[in-house]
Amino acid sequence: MKIPEISTVGVLGAGLMGHGLALEFARAGYEVAIYDTIAAMRDSAPERLRGAYKTMSDMGIAEAAAADETLGRIKVVDSMEALGATAEYVLEAITEDLEIKQAAFAELDRICGPDVILASNTSALSPTALASATNRPAKVVVTHFFIPPYLLPLVEVVPGDGTDPATVDLAARICESIGKTAIRLGREVQGFVVNRLQFAMFREALSLVQSGVVSADDVDKATTMSWGNRLGVFGPFKIADIAGLDTYQFVCNTVFPTLDNSTDVAEWFQEKVADGEIGAKSGAGVYPWPEGALDDARARIARHALFVFGGGMDD
Ligand SMILES: NC(=O)c1ccc[n+]([C@@H]2O[C@H](COP(=O)([O-])OP(=O)(O)OC[C@H]3O[C@@H](n4cnc5c(N)ncnc54)[C@H](O)[C@@H]3O)[C@@H](O)[C@H]2O)c1
Numbered sequence: 001m002k003i004p005e006i007s008t009v010g011v012l013g014a015g016l017m018g019h020g021l022a023l024e025f026a027r028a029g030y031e032v033a034i035y036d037t038i039a040a041m042r043d044s045a046p047e048r049l050r051g052a053y054k055t056m057s058d059m060g061i062a063e064a065a066a067a068d069e070t071l072g073r074i075k076v077v078d079s080m081e082a083l084g085a086t087a088e089y090v091l092e093a094i095t096e097d098l099e100i101k102q103a104a105f106a107e108l109d110r111i112c113g114p115d116v117i118l119a120s121n122t123s124a125l126s127p128t129a130l131a132s133a134t135n136r137p138a139k140v141v142v143t144h145f146f147i148p149p150y151l152l153p154l155v156e157v158v159p160g161d162g163t164d165p166a167t168v169d170l171a172a173r174i175c176e177s178i179g180k181t182a183i184r185l186g187r188e189v190q191g192f193v194v195n196r197l198q199f200a201m202f203r204e205a206l207s208l209v210q211s212g213v214v215s216a217d218d219v220d221k222a223t224t225m226s227w228g229n230r231l232g233v234f235g236p237f238k239i240a241d242i243a244g245l246d247t248y249q250f251v252c253n254t255v256f257p258t259l260d261n262s263t264d265v266a267e268w269f270q271e272k273v274a275d276g277e278i279g280a281k282s283g284a285g286v287y288p289w290p291e292g293a294l295d296d297a298r299a300r301i302a303r304h305a306l307f308v309f310g311g312g313m314d315d
């Protein structure tokens with residue numbers, strides 16, 4: 001259900017995330033104006049949007065019959081001025097580069113009406129730094145979506161130092177209005193929440209391999225075949241409640257002093273990167289990646305997300 005304050009959303013950037021997010025807003029009934037500086041991205045957007053809608057309808061999460069009506073709500077515009085002329089809320093999803101984003105925020109600030117909220121889908125940049133390029137820091141906020149946005153429900157809503165709580169509230173409500181679950185951070189923090197948790201675990205995983213305790217392959221098994229399964233259902237605190245906080249406290253006291261706290265990336269991993277073994281895109285990383293293996297892996301992740309978030313669970 002649309003929120004009453006907003007009818008038209010501007011999406012800046014028609015890349016991987018931008019076109020997916022435009023579709024999410026259109027599915028919820030918003031009019032969407034989308035703009036990309038690259039003409040080829042604008043020209044290919046309608047076909048990519050239709051393809052993404054078909055993927056969703058094939059998965060059973062969008063109605064095939066509603067494709068034309070939904071896609072008809074998205075207008076690809078050919079200038080930022082055209083986007084600013086109608087947008088009552090802007091979501092920026094352009095290249096992850098502070099200078100490029102700051103230039104875009106300065107331009108949006110000049111073009112858009114004074115009440116328009118400028119939200120960014122940045123994965124890691126500071127909302128305070130983005131806001132500093134504008135004269136409306138109270139109306140700048142990060143809303144960090146996850147990929148693929150039509151399957152993963154979470155959005156991290158992150159205020160900068162000068163963000164008005166009313167901006168955080170509206171940004172969270174508009175995310176919720178398109179079916180997402182918004183978590184509101186009290187203040188900005190490097191990596192937001194998800195990446196902090198993910199990389200805290202990754203540092204320990206690197207360390208276990210570096211110190212010869214276990215192989216990388218066995219770290220992956222230890223994750224997916226035990227607590228990783230629980231994490232798809234409950235977060236660490238509900239799992240702690242189930243296990244017993246007294247037990248958890250005992251284990252924390254025993255294990256915390258021994259956990260890795262280094263600020264450098266483990267040597268074995270640095271060597272892989274230096275050797276060009278950077279993962280699926282180079283054909284080898286921690287594992288070999290023969291042709292087709294990446295597509296298979298992505299399809300498997302999407303199937304799992306569909307099972308968990310697309311109605312496969314019974315609660
Ligand atoms: N890809 C992911 O997994 C993912 C997940 C969450 C968040 N994000 C974040 O979303 C943002 C977009 O990522 P992406 O993967 O879609 O990138 P992308 O490279 O696929 O798309 C970015 C698009 O922005 C366009 N662009 C650059 N400057 C512009 C400007 N001034 N005005 C209009 N268009 C402009 C580019 O031409 C490009 O088409 C980044 O901040 C990224 O960190 C990405």
